[in-house]
Structure formats: C-alpha cells, structure tokens
Amino acid sequence: MHLNIPQQPPLEEVASKSSLRQRQQQSKTTDPGNSESDPAKKENKKKNSKPQRNGISVLDVIRVLVTLVLASCGMSYYMTSSESLLWGYRPWFSRVPVLMRFLQGPLVLTPEQLSLYNGTDTNLPIYLSVNGTVFDVSANPLVYGPGGHYNFFTGRDATRAFVTGCFQEDLTHDMRGVEDMFMPIDDEAELATLSSGEKKVRREQDRRMAKARVQKQVAHWANFFRDHKKYFEVGRVVGLEDEGEIRELCNSAIQQRPKRKDMEKKAKRKN
Incomplete structure (x- = not known):
C-alpha cells in the first residue's frame, strides 16, 4: 500500500518567505506616506487643523x-x-495743599477767624471769601499778600466790592441794594406816557432782571477762584449778618447804570 505523504518545503524556502514578510511589515511602518504611523505627521496635522487667527489683538x-x-x-x-x-x-490731587485740605475736610470760619488769614501772619495761609465761600490765594502773595494790589480783599468776605468795583466803600458781604446798579435809567418823556400800573410792572421786571445780573456777577467771581489753577476752595464763612441800613450805591456803581434807550438799541441789533 502506497501512502501519499506531503513533502515539506525546504528550510531555505521557509526562511526566505519569513524574511520577505518581515521586510514588508517594516516597509509599511517606515513608509513616509503613512501619516498614521508617523508621530511628527500627526502633530503637524493637528497644528494645521487649528484655525489661524487674524486681526488686532488686545495687546496690540x-x-x-x-x-x-x-x-x-x-x-x-x-x-x-x-x-x-x-x-x-x-489734577487737584497732584497739588499738595489741595490734597491736604481734602483729607482734613472743609473749614468753617467765623468772620473774626477769617480776618486772621490776611497775610500778616506768615505762618497762616491767605484766604478771601466770595458769597460765603472761602478760597486759598496763598499761591499769589505778590497780589494778595501784604502790599499787594488786592490785599484788601483778604481776610474778609467782600462780595459787594467784586460786583460794584468800589474797592474802598464796598468791602462787605452785604449785597442789599446792589441790583440798583443794573436798573435801567428811563427817559422822563417816555416815562410820563405810562400809567402807574405800567410803571409798576416795568419796575418789577427790571428789578428781577437786575437781581439776575447780580447773581451772575457773583457766580462769575466765585467760579474764577474755584477754577483757577493756583487757588482752591477751603471751606465757608458763617455768621455773616447784614449791616444796619441798606447801603447807597457808590459813584462807580451809579455810573454803570444803563440807559433804557441804549438797552433797547442793543436788543434790536441782536434781533
């Protein structure tokens, strides 16, 4: 009985085929086109897949x-x-005196206390008051210090003099009657044509307008010192009382009174 026994391939052929398979596997792992097996390729692919940001950044x-x-x-x-x-x-906080006054709080002075700050005591600052508000003017001693042109304003509230311009007679806070300097002077012939009622209405209107002008003048001078780059507000003066009877207008204030005709001419020009 004859048995067919399969012949085994020679050992050299088996070894050759095994070596061929190993080379094929190595070529797959080292193939430059195979991006899945290359870590560097994977990293580059991730970087390239990120969206690029264009434009101006906050740092720029x-x-x-x-x-x-x-x-x-x-x-x-x-x-x-x-x-x-x-x-x-x-800025106000960059000025040492202003900053120190802010930290210490506003001053409250009586007229007697305010009178000490007129520049005669070199250890004290120089103060003046407009409409009850006290301002430090120490930064300009040549003007407001002893011997200065406007030293008479210091150590007091002389609001009336600021408005009237009478620096000798009106160094006071008492503003009663100051509005008269803005009351227009009527022409006698025209005034005679008006009834008593018309005269009364006109006078009331004139007085309201005159008081408004006084308030505007006072605000102008208060803002002048408040907004000045050298001066600053330090507090208020309290206890100011009117002085007896109403003062008469000084000559300078009387001369400033406008004539109604001139006022009407100006109004027509504006229109």
Whole structure:
C-alpha cells in the first residue's frame, strides 16, 4: 500500500518567505506616506487643523495706546518748556495743599477767624471769601499778600466790592441794594406816557432782571477762584449778618447804570 505523504518545503524556502514578510511589515511602518504611523505627521496635522487667527489683538491695542500717551507727554513737556507733561493740566490731587485740605475736610470760619488769614501772619495761609465761600490765594502773595494790589480783599468776605468795583466803600458781604446798579435809567418823556400800573410792572421786571445780573456777577467771581489753577476752595464763612441800613450805591456803581434807550438799541441789533 502506497501512502501519499506531503513533502515539506525546504528550510531555505521557509526562511526566505519569513524574511520577505518581515521586510514588508517594516516597509509599511517606515513608509513616509503613512501619516498614521508617523508621530511628527500627526502633530503637524493637528497644528494645521487649528484655525489661524487674524486681526488686532488686545495687546496690540494696549501698545498703541501706551505709545500715544508717551508721545503726548513728550510733546507737552517740550511745548510747555519742561513745565508739564499734561499740557498744563494739574489734577487737584497732584497739588499738595489741595490734597491736604481734602483729607482734613472743609473749614468753617467765623468772620473774626477769617480776618486772621490776611497775610500778616506768615505762618497762616491767605484766604478771601466770595458769597460765603472761602478760597486759598496763598499761591499769589505778590497780589494778595501784604502790599499787594488786592490785599484788601483778604481776610474778609467782600462780595459787594467784586460786583460794584468800589474797592474802598464796598468791602462787605452785604449785597442789599446792589441790583440798583443794573436798573435801567428811563427817559422822563417816555416815562410820563405810562400809567402807574405800567410803571409798576416795568419796575418789577427790571428789578428781577437786575437781581439776575447780580447773581451772575457773583457766580462769575466765585467760579474764577474755584477754577483757577493756583487757588482752591477751603471751606465757608458763617455768621455773616447784614449791616444796619441798606447801603447807597457808590459813584462807580451809579455810573454803570444803563440807559433804557441804549438797552433797547442793543436788543434790536441782536434781533
């Protein structure tokens, strides 16, 4: 009986086929086109897949703003002859006296206490008052100090003199009757044509307008000292009382009284 026994391939052929399979596997793992097996390819693919951001970032904006601020400060320093980096603007908190007064709180002075701040005592600041508000004018001693042109304003509330311009007669806070300097002077012939009722109405209107002008003048001078780059508000004076009878207008104030005809001409020009 003859049995068919399969012949085994030679050992050399088996070894050759095994070596061929190993080379094929190695070529697959080292294939440069195979991106899945290459870590570097995977990383690059992840980077490339991220969306690219274009435009201006917040950091760029900050850099531009800082550059503009520095350029402005430099120009201010040059144009103001090395006096200011902010084009002459000085915040109140950068002025030591103002800051100290803010921290200490506003002063409340009586007229007697205010009179001590007239510049004669060099250890005290120089104060003046407008409409009850006290201002420190120590920064300008040549004007408000002893011997200065306006030293008579210091140590008191002389609001009346600020309005009338009578620096000798009206160094007082008493404003009664000051509105008369703004009351128009009527033409006698025209006034004779009006009835008593018309005269009364006209006079009441004139007085309201005159008082408004007085208030405007007072506010002007108070704001002058309040907004001045050298002066500043420090508090208030209390206990101011009117002085006896109503004062008569000084000559300077009387001369400033307008004529009704002139007022009407100005009104027509404006219209």
